[in-house]
Amino acid sequence: MDCTLVYLVAYAGTLACIGAIAYKVRSYIKKPVHVRWELYPVAHDSERAAYGGSYLEDADWWKNRQKPSFIAGMKGLLIELLFLHLTLETNTKLWYRTYPFHLGLYLLIGGILFTCLTAVARIMGIEPGIVLTAMGNIVQVLSVLGFLGLIAGGAGLLHRRLSQPDLKRYSTREHFINLCAFILLGLIGLLTWLGNPSFFVMARDFTVSMITFSFAPMDSFLFSFYITFGFIMAAYVPMTHMGHFFMKYFLYHDIRWADQPTQDNPATQKKIGIVLGFPVSWKASHIQGDGKKTWAEVATTNPTKPKE
Amino acid sequence: MKAPLNLRDVSTVRGNLADIAEEDLIQLPIDMENIPWKPLGEEAKDKYCCLLDDMLVLQIPRPQTPREEEELVNRFLEGMRKLFTPENNWTFLPMLETSMNYCAQCNSCSDACHLFEASGKNEMYRPNFRSEIFRRIYKQYIAGEPFAKWRYGDIGLNWMTVARLGELAYRCNLCRRCAQSCPIGVDNGLIAREIRKLFSQELGINPPELHDNGSMLQLSTGSSTKMNALVVRDNVEFINEDFSESTGYEFTTPWDVEGADILLIHNAGEIMAWPENIAAFSIIFQAAGLSWTLSSDLAAYDSINYGTFYDDVQFARTALLHAQAAKKLGVKKIVLGECGHAHKALTVIADRILPQELNVPRESCFPILRDIVLSGKIRFDQTRNDFPVTLHDPCNVVRLMGINKPQREILRHLCPQFREMTPHGVENYCCGGGSGFAIMSRNNIEAWRNNISGRRKMRQICGAFSECLGPETKKYVCAPCSNCKGQIREIIKHSGLLEKNSLQYGGVVELIVNAMVDVNPGFIKWEEE
Numbered sequence: 001m002d003c004t005l006v007y008l009v010a011y012a013g014t015l016a017c018i019g020a021i022a023y024k025v026r027s028y029i030k031k032p033v034h035v036r037w038e039l040y041p042v043a044h045d046s047e048r049a050a051y052g053g054s055y056l057e058d059a060d061w062w063k064n065r066q067k068p069s070f071i072a073g074m075k076g077l078l079i080e081l082l083f084l085h086l087t088l089e090t091n092t093k094l095w096y097r098t099y100p101f102h103l104g105l106y107l108l109i110g111g112i113l114f115t116c117l118t119a120v121a122r123i124m125g126i127e128p129g130i131v132l133t134a135m136g137n138i139v140q141v142l143s144v145l146g147f148l149g150l151i152a153g154g155a156g157l158l159h160r161r162l163s164q165p166d167l168k169r170y171s172t173r174e175h176f177i178n179l180c181a182f183i184l185l186g187l188i189g190l191l192t193w194l195g196n197p198s199f200f201v202m203a204r205d206f207t208v209s210m211i212t213f214s215f216a217p218m219d220s221f222l223f224s225f226y227i228t229f230g231f232i233m234a235a236y237v238p239m240t241h242m243g244h245f246f247m248k249y250f251l252y253h254d255i256r257w258a259d260q261p262t263q264d265n266p267a268t269q270k271k272i273g274i275v276l277g278f279p280v281s282w283k284a285s286h287i288q289g290d291g292k293k294t295w296a297e298v299a300t301t302n303p304t305k306p307k308e
Numbered sequence: 309m310k311a312p313l314n315l316r317d318v319s320t321v322r323g324n325l326a327d328i329a330e331e332d333l334i335q336l337p338i339d340m341e342n343i344p345w346k347p348l349g350e351e352a353k354d355k356y357c358c359l360l361d362d363m364l365v366l367q368i369p370r371p372q373t374p375r376e377e378e379e380l381v382n383r384f385l386e387g388m389r390k391l392f393t394p395e396n397n398w399t400f401l402p403m404l405e406t407s408m409n410y411c412a413q414c415n416s417c418s419d420a421c422h423l424f425e426a427s428g429k430n431e432m433y434r435p436n437f438r439s440e441i442f443r444r445i446y447k448q449y450i451a452g453e454p455f456a457k458w459r460y461g462d463i464g465l466n467w468m469t470v471a472r473l474g475e476l477a478y479r480c481n482l483c484r485r486c487a488q489s490c491p492i493g494v495d496n497g498l499i500a501r502e503i504r505k506l507f508s509q510e511l512g513i514n515p516p517e518l519h520d521n522g523s524m525l526q527l528s529t530g531s532s533t534k535m536n537a538l539v540v541r542d543n544v545e546f547i548n549e550d551f552s553e554s555t556g557y558e559f560t561t562p563w564d565v566e567g568a569d570i571l572l573i574h575n576a577g578e579i580m581a582w583p584e585n586i587a588a589f590s591i592i593f594q595a596a597g598l599s600w601t602l603s604s605d606l607a608a609y610d611s612i613n614y615g616t617f618y619d620d621v622q623f624a625r626t627a628l629l630h631a632q633a634a635k636k637l638g639v640k641k642i643v644l645g646e647c648g649h650a651h652k653a654l655t656v657i658a659d660r661i662l663p664q665e666l667n668v669p670r671e672s673c674f675p676i677l678r679d680i681v682l683s684g685k686i687r688f689d690q691t692r693n694d695f696p697v698t699l700h701d702p703c704n705v706v707r708l709m710g711i712n713k714p715q716r717e718i719l720r721h722l723c724p725q726f727r728e729m730t731p732h733g734v735e736n737y738c739c740g741g742g743s744g745f746a747i748m749s750r751n752n753i754e755a756w757r758n759n760i761s762g763r764r765k766m767r768q769i770c771g772a773f774s775e776c777l778g779p780e781t782k783k784y785v786c787a788p789c790s791n792c793k794g795q796i797r798e799i800i801k802h803s804g805l806l807e808k809n810s811l812q813y814g815g816v817v818e819l820i821v822n823a824m825v826d827v828n829p830g831f832i833k834w835e836e837e
Binding site for chain 2: 028031032033034035036037038039040041042045048051052053054055056057058059060061062080084085086087089090091094098165166167169170171172173174175241242243244247248250251252254255256259261262263268269272273275276278279280281282283284285286287289295296298299300301302303304305
């Protein structure tokens with residue numbers, strides 16, 4: 001069957017997903033410097049993270065401050081991302097539902113990456129050997145486990161949102177729509193996987209076709225539906241609160257763990273100079289911002305003293 | 309218990325939104341007496357928006373006409389828009405915006421909150437309750453998200469919503485334990501602070517204890533205690549004389565010494581309420597042979613910075629005065645005395661507010677005290693501290709700054725019966741007086757602190773002393789923060805826990821001096837004076 005529309009949706013979905021992520025990331029990093037607002041433990045302090053300590057525990061800390069460990073920071077973030085460690089600690093009942101859901105997504109993303117590799121290998125004319133065959137088998141396994149995770153976890157989350165009064169009160173239409181959409185995606189994927197000889201081969205051939213713009217026809221209606229729905233979801237997710245999957249990096253590294261003192265950081269010093277020149281328009285009588293006075297001027301004005 | 313609140317109730321319910329029944333409060337193993345909750349008077353109800361729970365922190369003038377009601381909403385929205393502009397809110401915009409956009413509504417934060425737990429899980433205290441109201445207003449009116457009303461639900465924005473949201477921002481101690489438990493990094497404590505800020509910076513509405521009698525008084529006279537430089541120097545002189553005599557250790561407190569290594573800034577409230585803390589610092593620093601000084605410059609003898617709790621502009625003004633005093637004296641560093649919010653304010657938050665020329669190094673007193681105690685410069689007799697001691701971790705010092713070990717190393721060295729609370733360190737619970745409440749006592753605030761906000765901490769304290777709760781064993785709650793001490797003092801005093809349970813409180817430095825061989829025994833007093 002002619003699947004041009006499916007390919008067009010796939011291209012549009014890919015572009016929209018990348019565009020939305022880029023827009024959100026750019027709009028975050030373009031913001032001016034903010035004050036420090038860290039929260040301990042800070043993972044990149046490799047010596048003290050275990051008990052929540054910081055370099056501020058040393059007298060004259062500015063003389064011998066240990067540099068933050070990039071590896072320890074990434075390790076902390078990865079443990080959180082891969083195992084949803086904080087949810088396990090603070091909300092264990094929810095973790096039993098949300099972890100399969102997230103794990104399902106991770107497995108599917110892993111499957112997509114392997115599929116892309118095999119597609120590139122095919123385009124380059126590499127003969128399928130042991131490695132590529134193994135990768136195909138891995139995709140088969142990752143996909144079915146991913147679908148099951150999405151369905152089981154999504155259903156568990158849906159049930160919890162409906163059955164727990166405290167969670168129900170805070171659940172919106174959007175939560176239910178999102179969860180139903182993911183469960184549906186998992187179900188279509190699972191049916192496609194069960195109803196066809198090889199989900200992997202279909203996925204790889206589709207990827208080859210997409211990369212080479214050959215718009216090859218697809219035999220399975222379910223698979224084309226899965227692809228269409230999947231790319232629509234890919235475009236939609238970063239635009240919602242579910243964008244936390246990439247914004248978490250900034251929430252952790254730029255806010256929660258941002259303990260770098262200004263004195264070590266000429267770039268931050270320069271940025272502080274800029275924000276102190278921003279105009280203030282807060283109206284309260286002790287500020288009287290008129291949209292022209294700067295932060296520096298307002299902060300150096302003592303409202304209790306007569307004007308000079 | 310009544311049916312739990314729904315978010316929309318904030319705009320529809322007439323009269324009080326919530327009440328806390330005494331039987332819902334968590335139980336304690338000691339005889340703690342609740343302070344009766346008195347209904348607010350008719351005068352207050354006519355004058356202010358009393359719509360939450362018969363506690364009145366913010367005193368928002370009650371609109372008298374539909375036009376005034378509309379004006380309150382419009383001014384609120386105007387302020388809210390400013391909160392989301394980089395020019396007006398560069399200080400906290402990224403944290404606020406991400407907390408608006410990425411919350412998954414999993415409510416993992418709820419069980420982390422001492423207020424939610426202590427109140428018997430009253431919905432009003434769920435950390436996400438006020439945040440989600442604010443978030444929905446943001447999405448519908450500020451961000452203008454497509455179909456926001458349909459997607460998230462309409463909570464209804466009217467003058468009651470605004471008034472309740474303002475007051476709800478003061479049903480939080482800003483301890484940020486909820487933020488610590490959030491897997492995504494959403495910060496409900498920050499949202500409460502931003503709402504407070506909106507009311508202060510745009511509408512000019514703030515608690516008088518924090519603003520008129522707090523930061524404004526500090527900017528005019530130098531201290532929220534009303535002490536000017538002359539009075540503060542007189543009082544410290546009196547402390548020197550009085551404690552030199554009682555301790556048998558002759559000491560002085562240096563003032564305005566140019567070129568000293570250290571500018572020590574105390575919370576001036578200590579001078580009035582806990583002079584032994586001031587004396588203890590002077591004794592220790594003198595015994596250790598440090599080069600140090602206090603400053604009598606405007607605001608520089610009082611480390612408090614109440615702007616931390618409600619207003620960025622007031623915060624910046626005070627922090628600048630502290631830094632300017634240090635610069636003027638040419639000291640090598642500022643050391644902060646036992647005041648938690650002052651620690652966080654000047655060391656961390658001010659770090660990206662002070663221009664580089666005023667960025668004098670700043671540190672906590674605990675590392676330097678630890679180094680002194682462990683250095684062997686001072687002789688100690690640990691048997692003088694041979695009574696059960698537990699440590700309260702001030703949120704600002706521990707969870708928000710990571711200063712965890714130094715104070716413990718001191719206590720382990722000097723106090724043979726030191727024991728931890730559960731949980732402790734970065735997972736501690738707030739004392740219940742955090743974010744300015746410890747200095748407020750009107751309109752049922754005192755009852756709130758005693759019955760609800762301080763309850764979880766008291767349970768922890770009881771747990772730490774579980775085997776010796778009776779009056780026969782003297783026990784010491786070490787709370788190295790003026791605000792926390794104020795809160796714990798009130799609870800101990802109201803229920804007579806010093807008499808009934810021999811429960812005393814104080815800071816770290818008092819324990820150090822109490823164990824000093826060169827000081828007469830008995831620095832810590834076990835009776836009320």
